Amino acid sequence: MKTLPIISVAGLRSQNPEERAQVARQLGIACREVGFFYVIDHGIDAESIRAAFDNAQRFFALPLADKQPLSIKLSPHNRGYVAMADEKLNPASGADMKEAFNIGTDFPADHPDVVAGKPFRGVNFWPEVPGWREDMLGYFDACLNLGRLIHRGFSIDLGLAEDFFDPHLTAPIATLRMLRYPASAGQSDREDGAAGAHTDYGNLTLLATDKVAGLQVANRQGEWIEAPHVPGAFVCNIGDCLMRWSNDTYVSTPHRVRPPEQERYSIAFFLEVNPDSIVDPRDILPAEQPKYPPIICSDYLAYRLNATYEYRTQKQ
Ligand SMILES: O=C(O)CCC(=O)C(=O)O
Numbered sequence: 001m002k003t004l005p006i007i008s009v010a011g012l013r014s015q016n017p018e019e020r021a022q023v024a025r026q027l028g029i030a031c032r033e034v035g036f037f038y039v040i041d042h043g044i045d046a047e048s049i050r051a052a053f054d055n056a057q058r059f060f061a062l063p064l065a066d067k068q069p070l071s072i073k074l075s076p077h078n079r080g081y082v083a084m085a086d087e088k089l090n091p092a093s094g095a096d097m098k099e100a101f102n103i104g105t106d107f108p109a110d111h112p113d114v115v116a117g118k119p120f121r122g123v124n125f126w127p128e129v130p131g132w133r134e135d136m137l138g139y140f141d142a143c144l145n146l147g148r149l150i151h152r153g154f155s156i157d158l159g160l161a162e163d164f165f166d167p168h169l170t171a172p173i174a175t176l177r178m179l180r181y182p183a184s185a186g187q188s189d190r191e192d193g194a195a196g197a198h199t200d201y202g203n204l205t206l207l208a209t210d211k212v213a214g215l216q217v218a219n220r221q222g223e224w225i226e227a228p229h230v231p232g233a234f235v236c237n238i239g240d241c242l243m244r245w246s247n248d249t250y251v252s253t254p255h256r257v258r259p260p261e262q263e264r265y266s267i268a269f270f271l272e273v274n275p276d277s278i279v280d281p282r283d284i285l286p287a288e289q290p291k292y293p294p295i296i297c298s299d300y301l302a303y304r305l306n307a308t309y310e311y312r313t314q315k316q
């Protein structure tokens with residue numbers, strides 16, 4: 001396998017069950033074989049994607065003094081600004097040459113779940129850039145709805161009720177993450193210098209990229225293959241939580257980012273499920289011997305984040 005499949009998900013919106021099943025079959029093959037695929041006909045309009053990239057650019061262009069007060073280190077909820085070289089997605093490798101900004105599921109400070117200190121229920125940090133918050137929350141919701149739709153395809157493929165994931169996706173943990181990788185100018189000697197090899201933690205990631213190359217995905221032969229920008233497409237991949245939930249039927253696959261020739265932007269949307277959802281392989285594959293005990297979604301995510309971010313002392 002040298003290239004990633006490109007899947008049109010338009011059929012998932014069809015009234016005709018056969019059209020939905022046809023898309024589900026393609027998703028199922030991709031999720032079993034490589035855990036990565038491009039999605040086209042996703043229904044998110046080009047203008048809102050462009051606005052999200054413009055907003056990312058405007059944010060990262062702010063002086064460090066404006067970004068640092070929004071530091072993720074000040075958030076117990078995985079939100080805010082990650083400064084250059086402050087993260088190692090592969091702890092065995094070097095620091096990632098990137099900066100990032102995380103927006104989580106948006107809750108007001110007086111929401112009962114926030115007041116009660118429920119895991120991952122918190123307020124976002126916002127830069128003072130006009131229009132930014134509205135645009136980014138609109139884009140967040142569009143990604144969430146696409147993530148829900150793709151989960152319907154997964155349910156069909158896995159032989160579950162089509163709405164199996166719906167009750168788990170009513171108010172899920174989700175993170176919209178803007179990323180900026182500076183031009184390496186030939187300076188980096190690490191193939192994974194922009195983002196170390198890692199798998200994602202949740203159920204599903206939807207990634208919008210710009211034209212600059214950098215993302216690589218490991219195929220089953222252990223070779224790194226390029227995942228180039230496909231205009232209008234999202235790069236989608238399975239995360240560890242869904243791999244576990246599906247008893248390893250779907251695979252989460254290592255990927256990394258090479259130091260780009262030119263400055264590169266990407267925007268990832270990491271979708272988990274509701275914080276209190278029980279992730280139990282027996283619910284998806286009751287006939288199989290489960291490889292994993294049941295876990296609570298928020299416990300699993302907190303465990304994975306705490307392993308990645310040394311500064312995270314606050315358990316969620
Ligand atoms: O920027 C990219 O292309 C991929 C980023 C990524 O894999 C991540 O942040 O988890």
Ligand SMILES: [Fe+2]
Nearest residue numbers: 198199200255
């Ligand atoms: Fe990733």
